[in-house]
Amino acid sequence: MTNLNLTRQIIERHLASGEMVPGREIGLKIDQTLVHDATGQMAMLQFEALEFPRVATRKSLVYTDHNILQVGFENADDHAFLASAAKKFGLYYSKAGNGICHQVNLESFSRPGDTLLGADSHTTTGGAVGELAIGAGGLDVAVAMGGYPFFLPMPEILGIELTGSFGHMVRAKDLALEILKQLGVAGGRGKILEFYGPALADLTVTERATVANMSIETGAITAVFPSDDLTRSFLERQGRPADFVPLAAEPAAAYDGYMSIDLSSLKPLAACPHSPGNVKEVAQVAGTKVDQVAIGSCTNSSLADLLSVAEILRGRTVPPHLSLVIAPGSRQVYEELARRGALADFIASGARLMEVACGFCNGVGQAPPTDGVSLRTSNRNFPGRSGTPSASLYLVSPETAAVSALKGVITDPREISGPINISLPDRFSTDLSLVIPPAPAGPESEALTIIRGPNIAPLPRFASLPKSIDGEVMLALGDNVTTDDILPAGAHILALRANIPAISKYIFHNIDPTYPERQKKTPGFVVAGLNYGQGSSREHAALAPRYLGLAGVIAVSFARIHKANLCNFGLLPLELNNPEDLKALEKGHKLSVTIPEQLAPEITLTVKNLTTGRNIPVKLMVSERQIEMLAQGGLLAQMAQTR
Ligand code: MIC
Ligand code: SF4
Numbered sequence: 001m002t003n004l005n006l007t008r009q010i011i012e013r014h015l016a017s018g019e020m021v022p023g024r025e026i027g028l029k030i031d032q033t034l035v036h037d038a039t040g041q042m043a044m045l046q047f048e049a050l051e052f053p054r055v056a057t058r059k060s061l062v063y064t065d066h067n068i069l070q071v072g073f074e075n076a077d078d079h080a081f082l083a084s085a086a087k088k089f090g091l092y093y094s095k096a097g098n099g100i101c102h103q104v105n106l107e108s109f110s111r112p113g114d115t116l117l118g119a120d121s122h123t124t125t126g127g128a129v130g131e132l133a134i135g136a137g138g139l140d141v142a143v144a145m146g147g148y149p150f151f152l153p154m155p156e157i158l159g160i161e162l163t164g165s166f167g168h169m170v171r172a173k174d175l176a177l178e179i180l181k182q183l184g185v186a187g188g189r190g191k192i193l194e195f196y197g198p199a200l201a202d203l204t205v206t207e208r209a210t211v212a213n214m215s216i217e218t219g220a221i222t223a224v225f226p227s228d229d230l231t232r233s234f235l236e237r238q239g240r241p242a243d244f245v246p247l248a249a250e251p252a253a254a255y256d257g258y259m260s261i262d263l264s265s266l267k268p269l270a271a272c273p274h275s276p277g278n279v280k281e282v283a284q285v286a287g288t289k290v291d292q293v294a295i296g297s298c299t300n301s302s303l304a305d306l307l308s309v310a311e312i313l314r315g316r317t318v319p320p321h322l323s324l325v326i327a328p329g330s331r332q333v334y335e336e337l338a339r340r341g342a343l344a345d346f347i348a349s350g351a352r353l354m355e356v357a358c359g360f361c362n363g364v365g366q367a368p369p370t371d372g373v374s375l376r377t378s379n380r381n382f383p384g385r386s387g388t389p390s391a392s393l394y395l396v397s398p399e400t401a402a403v404s405a406l407k408g409v410i411t412d413p414r415e416i417s418g419p420i421n422i423s424l425p426d427r428f429s430t431d432l433s434l435v436i437p438p439a440p441a442g443p444e445s446e447a448l449t450i451i452r453g454p455n456i457a458p459l460p461r462f463a464s465l466p467k468s469i470d471g472e473v474m475l476a477l478g479d480n481v482t483t484d485d486i487l488p489a490g491a492h493i494l495a496l497r498a499n500i501p502a503i504s505k506y507i508f509h510n511i512d513p514t515y516p517e518r519q520k521k522t523p524g525f526v527v528a529g530l531n532y533g534q535g536s537s538r539e540h541a542a543l544a545p546r547y548l549g550l551a552g553v554i555a556v557s558f559a560r561i562h563k564a565n566l567c568n569f570g571l572l573p574l575e576l577n578n579p580e581d582l583k584a585l586e587k588g589h590k591l592s593v594t595i596p597e598q599l600a601p602e603i604t605l606t607v608k609n610l611t612t613g614r615n616i617p618v619k620l621m622v623s624e625r626q627i628e629m630l631a632q633g634g635l636l637a638q639m640a641q642t643r
Contacts, residue, residue: 003250007157007192007224010132010247014115016149022156022256023190025623027149028132031058031114033141036101038066039119041078041498042539043138044085045459047145048450050639054090054441056147059109061435062086063094063101065357067494069364074495077453081498083436088448090438091145098434099330099356102126102298106209107332108432111243112227117144121537121561122298122379123222127212128205129234130227130247135216137539137565139635148639151625152560155192155221159255162199164264169413169420172207173300173377173397176214177269178261181279185480186531188220189560191257195225196249199263205234206302213299214379217276219534219559239430268413270375271395274383275480282400283412290375292323292368293405295398296354297361297378301329303336305377305398307422310342312402313349319408325366327354335429349406362489363387375410377401380535382484384510387491457499460547462570464633469551469572469593471523475512476587479529483562485511486533486541497540504544519548527585528555533562542566552593554607554618556582567626570634574605574618581616584609593618599627 004012011020011028018026033055035043040062047055062082067075079096086093098104101118102125110116112130116123119141126133136150144150160179179193193215195208203211208225215223225231227247235244268282295301295309306328318324326346328334334356337343346353360366361378367387368374374386374393381393394410399420403413439445477485487493488509496503508515518524526545532555533541542565552572556579566573574593576582585591589611596603601624607616622630629638 003253005157005159005194005249005253005255006130006226006247007132007194010113010115018154020154022154024154025151025625026154027151028115030117030144030150032109032116033057033060033145034063034101034105034116034118034120034123035138035141036063036066036120037078037082038494038497039138039538040082041456042543043119043142044082046139046142046636047089048085049459049636050142050146052146054445055145057145060091060145061094061105061109062091063104064096065100066362066364067497068096068355068357069491071491072495073453074455077455078498080451080453081456084448084451087439088445088450090441090445092438093436095434095436097331097356100298100301100358102213103301103329103333107238107330107428108430112231112245112247117141117150119537121216121535122213124216125209125213125298127215127223128209128225129231130225132222132224134222135537135561137537137561137568139539139568140564143635143639151623152221153190156190156256158191158193158257158259160193160195161197161258161260162195162203162263163197163260164199164262165202166263166266169399169416170266170268171397171399172203172210174266174269175261175263176211177271177279178266179211180214180217180271180277181269182259183218185217185275185277185534186219188215188218191220193220193223194249194255195223200226200228204230204304206304209302210299214276217379219531221560237424237426237428239427268397268400270400270410271381273392273394274381276380276395282396282410285394285410286412288373288410290322290404290409291372292325292366292374293401294325294360294366294374294376295401296327296329297358298329299379300377300398301327301333303333304422304424306333306337307340307342308420309398309402310345311420311422312399312416313351313406314345316349316406318350318405322405322408324349324351324405325354325360326351327359328356331356331434332428336425360386364491364494375401375404382482382535384488385484389510455498457501460500462546462633464637465570465595465631467595469595471525471551471591473527473585473587473589473591474515474519474524475508475526476585477526477528480531480534481528482535483533483538483541484535487538487544500544500547503540504547507544507548516548519545519550523549523551525551525591526553527582528553529582530556532558534559537561539565539568542569542571546571554585567622567630568635570630572620572630573622574607575621577604577617577619584612584614584616599631601627
């Protein structure tokens with residue numbers, strides 16, 4: 001028997017079905033779940049539709065962090081819906097003002113060795129404390145909330161050895177970007193990144209969180225760090241010493257692949273427009289004029305990050321042309337910044353203080369000017385993500401962001417000579433009064449009604465798979481289409497997350513605004529290259545196109561979460577046997593796919609191109625369980641049959 005790495009140990013302890021053979025579907029028992037105010041609406045509606053009386057997990061939470069601008073009634077309606085559903089169904093409700101789900105969850109709820117399933121792709125952040133923390137669509141999370149396992153293909157575990165130590169002004173963000181530089185935005189697909197090695201002795205939990213957070217940008221399922229002395233110290237400072245358990249890979253454990261990074265060799269890095277995988281040295285883009293610097297997001301909004309920013313800004317001001325915005329990650333961080341006087345440093349520097357929320361990160365406020373350059377500490381710089389389609393976003397460390405904010409141009413932070421010394425409190429404020437507990441199980445919760453304002457629309461229902469799918473190619477797209485391309489972020493669209501008919505009008509809005517109308521008139525296919533659906537977990541990117549009449553997606557390959565979401569809503573994810581065949585599928589071509597009586601996993605189907613007369617082989621690379629759900633019209637229908 002080979003010695004087990006840490007990820008395999010956690011998987012083994014949570015294995016509900018399947019074998020730990022890479023690529024084969026496994027079911028995992030889920031300890032904790034999280035949803036938020038952009039994904040939770042659907043998850044709660046689906047939980048309700050599944051007729052679960054109450055959550056069956058150790059702990060389930062709803063966070064209010066994405067949709068808190070409240071320019072109309074929609075967001076507040078959504079909050080009231082979520083709060084009332086949480087109270088009734090046994091979930092904890094983190095109110096607006098408490099912070100970004102991943103930062104708050106790390107501080108207050110993540111536990112080493114647990115499984116966490118979150119309706120958000122950056123749920124991976126929990127890997128910082130040795131938790132197996134995975135992002136998924138809202139429907140998968142709703143099912144896990146009901147006590148059912150979560151299914152995924154058994155990952156390959158990529159062992160990443162960290163040696164050396166960070167040089168002057170090189171930070172965890174630069175490590176996260178170095179991993180992206182090496183793996184690209186698809187190199188982590190099918191993998192979990194597990195870290196080990198001597199450098200971990202100096203990598204704090206919040207630094208690990210930055211790395212775990214951005215692991216999803218490589219396409220990886222998640223990242224896992226050991227639970228060691230630094231984890232113990234973190235949990236003690238968070239007032240949770242009892243949550244600590246030591247966890248590590250067994251000695252000389254085997255991995256499915258290996259990588260090694262010497263932290264001493266790293267330089268300050270930047271992900272350049274328009275992909276987190278387009279990584280260059282900051283020195284290579286230094287001198288680029290910057291219109292906006294935005295510091296915060298679930299990647300870099302810890303107390304350590306922001307104290308370091310305050311040190312750099314202290315006593316200096318930003319130039320007149322530049323807008324500096326800072327959004328602390330949690331109320332705990334915000335309060336401590338205030339106690340330390342760091343907020344005063346921010347204010348004096350000319351910074352604009354934002355709410356403790358996602359905010360600028362996904363276009364909810366602070367959109368840069370037309371053709372503007374924005375330097376951000378967040379994790380995604382996809383086109384249009386900021387709310388300004390023509391803006392160029394660079395992703396950097398908080399230190400690079402702060403130094404550049406003062407200079408007004410992208411600046412290598414090593415220009416600052418002295419070290420930055422910060423100290424963290426022995427004990428953080430652990431006031432959880434903004435986390436509202438559920439009503440006790442029994443008559444009290446059963447009597448509660450769920451508040452439904454006009455923004456809460458009923459769930460659409462879908463028919464089972466027909467014998468043949470005929471449709472037109474609605475869009476022919478390239479590689480790495482993101483879910484931000486399929487359903488853009490931004491305050492006005494996010495406000496419609498509880499309303500599929502309304503939000504469906506924005507599908508592919510930045511690529512082809514005529515798509516929704518065309519798709520409604522005739523069934524259709526979307527055709528794309530590699531890694532279709534990378535990025536966020538938003539299931540609306542599958543659910544809303546299906547609502548409009550999309551029949552399936554034909555692509556060279558799919559991103560994991562989006563592929564699962566397509567199946568969950570009865571949409572066929574068809575993978576081209578030969579990537580060259582992509583050229584034979586053009587917008588406007590009429591296609592027909594005959595569905596055999598006996599569908600099976602990994603079956604080859606034929607796409608008949610009725611326009612050109614060509615037959616194109618495609619594979620349906622899904623599990624037995626997914627075949628069944630596709631046949632029945634999606635996971636809701638399948639669950640209704642089996643329960
Ligand atoms: C994101 O960072 O893209 C989001 C907004 O947090 C999404 C969630 C969503 O779109 O609902 C994610 O990462 O899953
Ligand atoms: Fe929020 Fe941005 Fe993190 Fe998504 S990536 S959870 S939008 S802060």
